[in-house]
């Protein structure tokens with residue numbers, strides 16, 4: 572049995588040595604064959620230097636280094652495409668996905684009742700309240716309007732069987748949203764809650780705005796509901812305005828009332844104009860995604876690796 576640990580790294584020179592040490596200790600305890608798949612996602616610091624020198628000493632390390640920063644989603648995809656283990660896990664390099672959980676996860680998988688063991692943070696302490704609120708709303712919304720079943724507080728840290736990894740690799744869409752993909756492909760998942768851990772060193776790469784855009788991406792990637800809302804709104808407004816028109820014409824014919832109110836007319840026009848622009852924007856979002864997908868650009872480009880059968884462009 573072989574275990575593959577995929578570790579996306581972007582500017583993690585401080586955290587990486589700590590992570591490497593911790594994971595090596597845990598794997599020695601477990602005592603099975605394993606590979607550490609470090610994916611250097613175009614780091615600008617000494618991350619690649621560290622990985623190179625570590626790989627020279629530790630034969631478990633296989634690394635891929637991207638030609639630029641492609642984002643964590645691309646790094647995870649590269650990991651999935653090149654992992655050779657029977658069991659595969661994705662882990663952050665900052666120790667927020669504690670390696671100490673691995674033995675427990677492996678145990679659960681080996682009972683044979685589940686296809687994957689996923690982790691979720693049990694609480695959101697230490698997070699700004701506004702961020703928690705937005706993320707709760709996001710999970711509620713996306714589960715309502717899509718068939719990607721996403722658990723609130725889910726992390727990308729999960730251990731999976733080969734079958735599940737193959738399914739993920741087969742989902743080769745360009746706009747990737749892994750939390751949705753994991754849910755979409757199905758399989759039986761055991762959810763393991765754990766207390767949130769702060770990153771050991773370095774800085775998070777996520778700003779509030781970045782997360783917000785990521786959430787919107789998640790929604791457009793897994794749901795057509797915004798488009799339906801646009802259509803229903805259009806139908807509703809048309810029906811409403813038709814009745815209003817009848818009303819005004821009849822009132823004019825029966826009572827001879829001239830229509831008054833320039834200001835209100837302008838307000839209505841501006842309001843409807845705004846709505847049209849908004850929904851045009853929604854359609855534009857989907858169109859832009861379609862455009863990107865049809866170009867079939869690679870997800871990532873590897874400029875350096877120590878592996879033998881590594882897919883360098885995919």
Ligand code: UDP
Nearest residue numbers: 579580581612642643646663664775776777
């Ligand atoms: N990461 C990456 N590419 C990026 C951004 C992040 O590979 O463009 C990696 C990063 O090195 C870390 C993981 O993704 O191992 C999670 O990043 P981070 O800790 O910044 O996110 P957070 O835990 O704050 O959600």
Ligand code: MG
Nearest residue numbers: 663665667770
């Ligand atoms: Mg982190």
